[in-house]
Amino acid sequence: MLRFFLIRILRALVTILAVLTFAFVVLRMSGDPAQVMLGPDVPQESVDAFRHAWGLDQPLWIQYISYLKAIFTGDFGVSMRDKASALQLVIDRIPATLELTIPALLLKLVIGIPAGVYAALHRQSAVDRGVILAAIFGFTIPSFVMGLLLVLIFSIILGLLPSGGQDTWQHAILPILTMSIGGIGILARFSRSAMIEVMGQPYIRTASAKGMNWADVVWRHALPNAAVPIVTIVGFMVGSLIAGAVVVESIFSWPGIGRLLVVSVSNRDLAVVQCILLVIAAAMVVSNLIVDLMYGWLDPRLRSHSAH
Amino acid sequence: MTADPTRNLVELRDLKVAFDGVQVLHGIDLDVRRGEAIGLVGESGCGKSVTWLAALGLLPGKASITGSVRVDGDELLGAPRPVLERVRGKRIAMIFQDPSSSLNPVLRIGRQITEALAIHRGLAGDAAKAEALRLMDMVGIPDARRRFDLYSHEFSGGQCQRLMIAMALAGQPDLLVADEPTTALDATIQAQILDLLIELRAETGMATIFISHDLGAVSQVCERACVMYAGRIVEQGKIDALFDNPRHPYTRGLFDALPRLDGPRTRLVPIAGTVPNPRHLPEGCAFAPRCAHTGPDCLSERPQLRFNGVLGSLACHHPVGAAPVAAQPVLEPA
Amino acid sequence: MAGPILQAKDLVRTYEVRQGMFGRPSPVRAVDGISLTIMPGETLGIVGESGSGKSTLGRMLLGIDPAQAGEIAFDGQAMPKLGTPQWRALRAKMQLVYQDPLAALDRRLTISAQIAEPLAIHGLVPLEHRQTRVAELMSAVGLRPDQADRYPHELSGGQRQRAVIARALASRPKLLVCDEPVSALDVSIQAQVVNMLRDLQEENHIAMVFISHDLKVVRNIADRVAVMYLGRIVEEASSDVIFQSPLHPYTRALVSSVPVPGRPLKGRTILQGEPPNPANRPSGCAFHPRCPMATDICRTTAPPLRAISADRTAACHLVADSAEPVAA
Numbered sequence: 001m002l003r004f005f006l007i008r009i010l011r012a013l014v015t016i017l018a019v020l021t022f023a024f025v026v027l028r029m030s031g032d033p034a035q036v037m038l039g040p041d042v043p044q045e046s047v048d049a050f051r052h053a054w055g056l057d058q059p060l061w062i063q064y065i066s067y068l069k070a071i072f073t074g075d076f077g078v079s080m081r082d083k084a085s086a087l088q089l090v091i092d093r094i095p096a097t098l099e100l101t102i103p104a105l106l107l108k109l110v111i112g113i114p115a116g117v118y119a120a121l122h123r124q125s126a127v128d129r130g131v132i133l134a135a136i137f138g139f140t141i142p143s144f145v146m147g148l149l150l151v152l153i154f155s156i157i158l159g160l161l162p163s164g165g166q167d168t169w170q171h172a173i174l175p176i177l178t179m180s181i182g183g184i185g186i187l188a189r190f191s192r193s194a195m196i197e198v199m200g201q202p203y204i205r206t207a208s209a210k211g212m213n214w215a216d217v218v219w220r221h222a223l224p225n226a227a228v229p230i231v232t233i234v235g236f237m238v239g240s241l242i243a244g245a246v247v248v249e250s251i252f253s254w255p256g257i258g259r260l261l262v263v264s265v266s267n268r269d270l271a272v273v274q275c276i277l278l279v280i281a282a283a284m285v286v287s288n289l290i291v292d293l294m295y296g297w298l299d300p301r302l303r304s305h306s307a308h
Numbered sequence: 309m310t311a312d313p314t315r316n317l318v319e320l321r322d323l324k325v326a327f328d329g330v331q332v333l334h335g336i337d338l339d340v341r342r343g344e345a346i347g348l349v350g351e352s353g354c355g356k357s358v359t360w361l362a363a364l365g366l367l368p369g370k371a372s373i374t375g376s377v378r379v380d381g382d383e384l385l386g387a388p389r390p391v392l393e394r395v396r397g398k399r400i401a402m403i404f405q406d407p408s409s410s411l412n413p414v415l416r417i418g419r420q421i422t423e424a425l426a427i428h429r430g431l432a433g434d435a436a437k438a439e440a441l442r443l444m445d446m447v448g449i450p451d452a453r454r455r456f457d458l459y460s461h462e463f464s465g466g467q468c469q470r471l472m473i474a475m476a477l478a479g480q481p482d483l484l485v486a487d488e489p490t491t492a493l494d495a496t497i498q499a500q501i502l503d504l505l506i507e508l509r510a511e512t513g514m515a516t517i518f519i520s521h522d523l524g525a526v527s528q529v530c531e532r533a534c535v536m537y538a539g540r541i542v543e544q545g546k547i548d549a550l551f552d553n554p555r556h557p558y559t560r561g562l563f564d565a566l567p568r569l570d571g572p573r574t575r576l577v578p579i580a581g582t583v584p585n586p587r588h589l590p591e592g593c594a595f596a597p598r599c600a601h602t603g604p605d606c607l608s609e610r611p612q613l614r615f616n617g618v619l620g621s622l623a624c625h626h627p628v629g630a631a632p633v634a635a636q637p638v639l640e641p642a
Numbered sequence: 643m644a645g646p647i648l649q650a651k652d653l654v655r656t657y658e659v660r661q662g663m664f665g666r667p668s669p670v671r672a673v674d675g676i677s678l679t680i681m682p683g684e685t686l687g688i689v690g691e692s693g694s695g696k697s698t699l700g701r702m703l704l705g706i707d708p709a710q711a712g713e714i715a716f717d718g719q720a721m722p723k724l725g726t727p728q729w730r731a732l733r734a735k736m737q738l739v740y741q742d743p744l745a746a747l748d749r750r751l752t753i754s755a756q757i758a759e760p761l762a763i764h765g766l767v768p769l770e771h772r773q774t775r776v777a778e779l780m781s782a783v784g785l786r787p788d789q790a791d792r793y794p795h796e797l798s799g800g801q802r803q804r805a806v807i808a809r810a811l812a813s814r815p816k817l818l819v820c821d822e823p824v825s826a827l828d829v830s831i832q833a834q835v836v837n838m839l840r841d842l843q844e845e846n847h848i849a850m851v852f853i854s855h856d857l858k859v860v861r862n863i864a865d866r867v868a869v870m871y872l873g874r875i876v877e878e879a880s881s882d883v884i885f886q887s888p889l890h891p892y893t894r895a896l897v898s899s900v901p902v903p904g905r906p907l908k909g910r911t912i913l914q915g916e917p918p919n920p921a922n923r924p925s926g927c928a929f930h931p932r933c934p935m936a937t938d939i940c941r942t943t944a945p946p947l948r949a950i951s952a953d954r955t956a957a958c959h960l961v962a963d964s965a966e967p968v969a970a
Contacts, residue, residue: 202409203411205366205404208366208396210423211427211479212393212397220423221412225413298414299414300413300414300459301461351829351831464917467916494917495899496895496912497691499898521829522901524901526903527901528901562829562830566858566903568862569858569897569900578833578834578837582800582801
């Protein structure tokens with residue numbers, strides 16, 4: 001058991017390191033922060049001074065080593081723009097992002113899973129067709145199209161809801177809908193196929209054959225088995241709670257972590273971008289770890305130590 | 309509730325099943341008396357399992373079922389769900405071919421048995437557990453107390469079938485339908501399970517339907533057997549008569565095709581051809597295209613299943629073997 | 643008389659098996675020191691329950707599953723390593739037929755294309771004669787010419803298995819390893835395929851290893867039978883003798899467990915206990931926990947497979963050197 005965890009945690013650390021390295025290299029190859037920060041018309045001395053101050057005049061691998069050293073001591077660097085702690089900047093923005101993504105996740109769970117289960121039990125019904133259609137929308141319509149579509153309908157045509165900003169709770173409605181509609185379809189589709197698969201298993205026939213009523217067969221015998229594939233998708237959704245907001249926050253001018261990322265990338269604000277990517281990667285890795293633990297909890301076949 | 313002991317426990321009348329318009333069961337008539345053991349024999353697709361899944365309403369929704377299924381006189385076909393649920397497991401219990409996948413993999417074994425006790429006998433808590441342990445003991449699960457909280461994957465295939473039987477016994481059913489219960493098991497374990505089924509029937513007096521393609525297994529468990537072909541019963545009779553002197557050419561063919569473990573090693577005698585596609589059944593007797601005794605009437609007119617008193621029944625225009633003679637007037641009720 | 647077509651000596655195959663998600667992998671001996679000889683044109687039956695290692699042994703005999711110890715010689719030559727050009731060339735001479743024909747066939751190819759495949763792979767028949775050879779093979783296994791352009795899913799189980807056998811015969815093999823080839827078939831079809839295999843084997847003088855859990859089928863088709871228990875052969879004799887007067891207590895229990903139509907269950911010896919788990923091999927004779935006659939020596943010392951009489955071997959402490967069965 002301990003061995004299992006050590007391996008998983010080690011693997012998680014390697015994943016995070018890979019993400020950091022990739023971001024580090026790509027960011028430095030793709031543009032010069034000095035040029036971006038200072039503008040096109042500054043004298044060369046200012047540019048050199050800026051580069052020296054931020055260590056950008058050193059070879060890449062030395063920058064990389066000192067970056068890693070700093071990270072291991074808990075120092076995530078300073079924003080080139082605000083001169084504030086990058087970590088603090090990122091942490092300040094997290095609540096705003098979660099204000100959108102957590103309600104969106106709950107909507108996906110509360111609507112998506114029951115809709116999928118219902119569709120599986122009533123195949124060819126109106127709900128079933130709706131689920132299949134919604135899933136196709138979810139897979140094919142990108143969130144920026146969905147967002148603009150909702151703005152067009154609810155803000156411009158109907159004039160019911162604001163199209164951007166973070167002033168009242170009404171401002172959150174459209175971004176949350178944008179984020180959840182596709183996910184509801186996807187989750188419903190996965191729940192549906194998981195449930196159809198389970199309902200065809202011999203043990204469901206056994207449960208019916210022993211005289212159990214239909215609702216108990218579904219709730220007590222089928223759902224716990226369908227949970228494993230559903231948890232996989234939900235785990236992925238939880239992992240992308242932070243990353244999933246990038247596009248939507250930009251559309252709706254929501255001051256969350258996603259918008260910070262877009263701004264920082266265009267400014268080549270290296271420390272902030274790296275810090276955000278670290279947070280995103282960590283969220284992914286942690287949710288994966290939780291999903292793995294859930295598997296063992298949900299399916300005794302995966303946790304047993306020995307067969308008899 | 310005291311049922312009339314002379315009345316049939318279960319009566320199937322003209323039971324028909326079709327999937328998506330394809331008829332797979334063409335009218336089954338079968339009486340099951342209290343305590344008797346009947347074998348249902350035939351090759352895959354002959355309808356032997358479908359008959360009982362249909363009777364208990366366990367087929368998927370796309371199956372259309374007609375005819376009549378009566379348990380102690382009460383009609384099951386078309387009955388509302390709660391009526392069916394009171395019969396399943398309580399009057400008629402069923403066990404299946406693949407015991408390992410017939411048990412729920414994520415629920416503890418003990419819970420799966422006590423569940424049945426709660427439904428049919430209102431037992432809960434310690435009483436349910438004690439009874440479940442007694443049942444596990446009865447079907448030969450060693451060390452039941454310690455293994456009560458284990459999961460199905462922690463038992464072997466043979467033990468899973470024993471647990472399925474324990475679960476079936478929980479409702480104290482009048483009839484146990486065993487659908488190929490030993491097919492997936494090793495030979496030595498198969499013998500154990502057959503032995504257990506025989507023993508339990510002797511102890512509890514419940515009737516048994518034993519569905520199998522294995523003529524040997526059927527003859528050990530049952531008193532009489534029905535041979536099915538292409539969705540119909542083609543011959544029915546007491547085991548001894550049926551096995552000593554099969555009258556239907558198909559029954560005869562099944563025996564001849566079996567390799568033997570004793571006697572000289574001779575060439576096998578297969579039945580020519582294959583089972584007909586249920587979409588394109590021949591017009592007359594469904595077996596006629598494979599039969600060595602086919603006459604012109606077999607191709608034009610389907611032989612009816614004719615009842616012949618205690619001697620059984622037969623659906624064939626040109627039976628093989630010697631016609632049995634009822635030397636003595638039969639005294640026992642048929 | 644020619645030498646053996648296949649000779650295997652002290653074959654061992656160990657798997658690493660992980661138990662559960664957190665378990666440590668532990669070695670499991672699936673095949674544990676097996677030696678056997680197959681003469682040209684002969685059929686050796688291998689019987690045993692699940693976990694006996696009979697399927698692993700079948701694949702090892704063809705070199706598909708490499709042995710960790712021991713040697714295999716095919717037609718007097720040492721078996722080349724898996725995947726080498728020499729091994730691939732040899733594969734034309736030894737073919738495998740297993741239980742599920744649908745899995746063995748490519749569902750996107752017609753039956754005739756699949757039967758022609760080995761002819762092309764091994765460059766055996768020039769292109770212009772290939773169709774003739776395919777037609778010959780199809781008729782040999784009892785498939786109609788109009789079935790040549792069918793796809794696997796359009797055939798019945800028996801017909802599919804015939805197609806698999808036709809493909810196996812295409813390269814004129816000297817050895818056919820059949821792993822439960824008729825177990826999934828109905829009785830009436832099973833008899834057709836068994837008869838066909840016997841005929842083809844006689845006509846083409848093919849040696850065969852016939853692996854099955856079905857004693858009755860094995861007795862019908864095999865000249866000699868080896869009984870396996872937990873990766874070892876516990877008894878080997880001609881099929882006429884072994885089922886009529888089994889020596890090893892396990893063989894006797896197997897024979898006794900076969901239900902015979904019309905014979906009641908009472909009076910037969912029913913073996914108690916569970917089929918063995920290769921991950922948890924008992925000490926001494928692996929069969930002793932289920933053996934009704936086990937004594938102290940059985941619990942401590944594994945009995946070697948030894949000659950009991952001419953052409954007959956058994957691995958049991960209690961079998962006397964004459965061919966008398968152990969007294970019950």
